[in-house]
Amino acid sequence: NAGVTQTPKFRVLKTGQSMTLLCAQDMNHEYMYWYRQDPGMGLRLIHYSVGEGTTAKGEVPDGYNVSRLKKQNFLLGLESAAPSQTSVYFCASSYGGGPYEQFFGPGTRLTVL
């Protein structure tokens, strides 16, 4: 039981390049989330999904797209990376919304030059 895993662990991009971050969970959770963490700040929600085929915007969605084609995977895409997207990205999942606990992945450190 691996929990929540993220690929890749590190990535360096040039401005304007695109990339996709992959999050996978093996806990059969319905809900999945993408957060970013910047220095001196807490995590902020980018997008989330309440089930396969659904996505919704969080607090800071601009510049990102997401897809949930399979229940166990949640992809975060950057179509044209900007230096402001340099951050650490965390994925999380939960059995449901409301009171259910979120479980976090190890994070992806992204640098955009």
Add this chain to the structure above:
Amino acid sequence: KQEVTQIPAALSVPEGENLVLNCSFTDSAIYNLQWFRQDPGKGLTSLLLIQSSQREQTSGRLNASLDKSSGRSTLYIAASQPGDSATYLCAVRRGNDMRFGAGTRLTVKP
């Protein structure tokens, strides 16, 4: 809009001391509050989850309390050890939204 504040931003204590970390939030309509530990360059480790109907949770040397009416939570660490050095984050859950504080960076000196 939910705002979550953690004070102090950094704390340094000698080994063996008992300590309290504070978390405050502006909107009391929450489902739960969760405390996490984050080591440098690492992910989040969940420490304690307090549902909105609960007042406190305990795990080993850790005790977390929740006072929704005043918008406050505390994390009490007993007999601190150098291995407790990390950043501690609190987060409040409302609906599908989870709001985090910026964290308290704790250093426990041998």
